[in-house]
Amino acid sequence: MIATLKKIKRSLSPLYYRLHQLYFSLAGHRVQCNICGYKANHLQSDVWHAHSICPRCESSIRQRLLWACLSEHQKFNHTNLIQNKAVLHFAPEKCFRDFIKDKAAIYHSADFFAEGYHYPNITYNLDISNMQSIADNTYDCLIACDVLEHVNNDQKALSEISRVLKPNGVCILTVPQKDHLEITDEDLSITDPKEREKRFGQSDHLRIYGFDFLNKIQSAGLQCDIVDEQYFGKDYVKKHVIFPEILSNHPMATNYRKFYFGKK
Numbered sequence: 328m329i330a331t332l333k334k335i336k337r338s339l340s341p342l343y344y345r346l347h348q349l350y351f352s353l354a355g356h357r358v359q360c361n362i363c364g365y366k367a368n369h370l371q372s373d374v375w376h377a378h379s380i381c382p383r384c385e386s387s388i389r390q391r392l393l394w395a396c397l398s399e400h401q402k403f404n405h406t407n408l409i410q411n412k413a414v415l416h417f418a419p420e421k422c423f424r425d426f427i428k429d430k431a432a433i434y435h436s437a438d439f440f441a442e443g444y445h446y447p448n449i450t451y452n453l454d455i456s457n458m459q460s461i462a463d464n465t466y467d468c469l470i471a472c473d474v475l476e477h478v479n480n481d482q483k484a485l486s487e488i489s490r491v492l493k494p495n496g497v498c499i500l501t502v503p504q505k506d507h508l509e510i511t512d513e514d515l516s517i518t519d520p521k522e523r524e525k526r527f528g529q530s531d532h533l534r535i536y537g538f539d540f541l542n543k544i545q546s547a548g549l550q551c552d553i554v555d556e557q558y559f560g561k562d563y564v565k566k567h568v569i570f571p572e573i574l575s576n577h578p579m580a581t582n583y584r585k586f587y588f589g590k591k
């Protein structure tokens with residue numbers, strides 16, 4: 328029954344988006360997804376942020392911000408980081424995974440497989456804090472967005488990231504950060520999912536990061552640059568919604584998303 332409903336939804340969705348686009352071409356389209364080109368007056372809302380999710384490619388603010396970097400940033404664009412490079416992509420984002428795969432010379436995807444979940448088209452079942460099967464100096468680029476908050480020993484994970492990167496290789500990282508929090512709040516003794524959700528924002532998060540995430544990356548021997556929406560012009564930020572239109576008042580929301588580019 329569910330499979331049939333999904334099938335019907337899939338077959339109707341191109342028509343739905345065409346009608347939606349027709350409506351907005353008549354009614355005006357204030358914002359546009361920079362990944363898939365979807366135009367609307369507002370994007371969809373989720374529990375964290377109003378008007379932030381692209382209904383077509385399901386991208387969120389962080390994914391469009393990374394896409395802005397890869398397509399517009401002078402230094403951290405895909406030509407420099409991805410094109411003809413060896414790339415290891417953790418928890419690959421559906422909305423631009425194929426683009427990265429097509430551009431890279433070698434593309435490996437990875438996730439740490441949890442019981443009861445299905446991981447289609449993932450190359451490696453890999454614990455990012457213990458990548459024994461990967462030799463030193465293997466990758467030019469490693470991408471792990473919103474991964475480290477799930478990992479017990481994140482400092483070890485950062486050391487492992489550094490180890491598997493080639494000299495001059497770059498990792499692209501981002502993590503949930505509580506607004507204006509200086510020091511990461513972590514307590515590994517909390518195992519109750521409800522307690523974790525309350526303290527860290529999600530039932531499977533082990534910490535909520537603060538500004539000291541930068542120090543953690545540097546401690547792993549990586550030189551780090553931070554990019555946020557301020558790099559891009561105000562018009563670009565507004566048009567592509569790479570910063571919340573309305574700041575979330577959820578105490579655990581990441582309003583000020585940052586990308587960390589760590590170079591070995």
Ligand SMILES: [Zn+2]
Nearest residue numbers: 360363381384
């Ligand atoms: Zn989109």
